[in-house]
Amino acid sequence: MANVKVYNMKGQEVGTLELNDSVFAAEENTYAVHAVVKAYLSNQRQGTQSTLTRSEVSGGGRKPWRQKGTGRARQGSIRSPQWTHGGIALGPKPRTYKMSVNKKVKRAAMLSALSSKVASGELIVVDNIALESYKTKAIVEFLDAVNAAGKTLIVLDKVDKVVIGSAANIPTVMTALYNTVNVYDLVNYGKLVISKDAVMKLEEVYAQ
Secondary structure (H helix, E strand, O other): OOEEEEEOOOOOOOEEEEEHHHHHHHOOOOOHHHHHHHHHHHHOOOOOOOOOOOOOOOOOOOOOOOOOOOOOOOOOOOOOOOOOOOOOOOOEEEEOOOOOOOOOHHHHHHHHHHHHHHHHOOEEEEOOOOOOOOOHHHHHHHHHHHHOOOOOEEOOOOOOOHHHHHHOOOEEEEEOOOOOHHHHHHHHHEEEEEEEHHHHHHHHHOOO
16 A cells, blocks of 8 residues: 655645555546536536527517519528528537436546555645635635645545635646545646545445
8 A cells, every 4th residue: 555645734744645546546547537527518518599480589470572574583482591591500408417426437437546646746644724814815825735736636525615715816727525525636736645544435335
């Protein structure tokens, strides 16, 4: 089992933590990660886009001119697709983009994403992530101290409104709970700053 250093919020090393290999040293599975991320992004789409067909555009109730004898091309309606302000041919209509992924693939993707963070040195374990008051500057100083400035995902073991609220104003930082973090967030963000208790709870959920 791999050992990682545990830091406090000042960036000082306060101990080590032994990681469960079944969770943080799993085999890389790019197929599962791709499938889960693709499904996640697809499920974010509302599918409400819509265009009007020739039957839905108002007007065009009569033939614009007679069929023959005018020297112009025959036309049946001024709401045909070739006319300005006419209907749209083969345009988008409301539809669902929902995709489903089975549980084994989801699990494999999560383990692969977590393991890649450890392998790349992007996992930073903190003994306790907590603030006394709402202060964005405190979060910035904390991330600088643990060398996690930039695009960072903070994972907590329980809801902490002060920490979440303090980090909300930083556009490159996202907070999540251990039971709501997803594969897309792990892939999308660089450093993974996680509390020690959140690591243990993740191991309880995903350890074999």
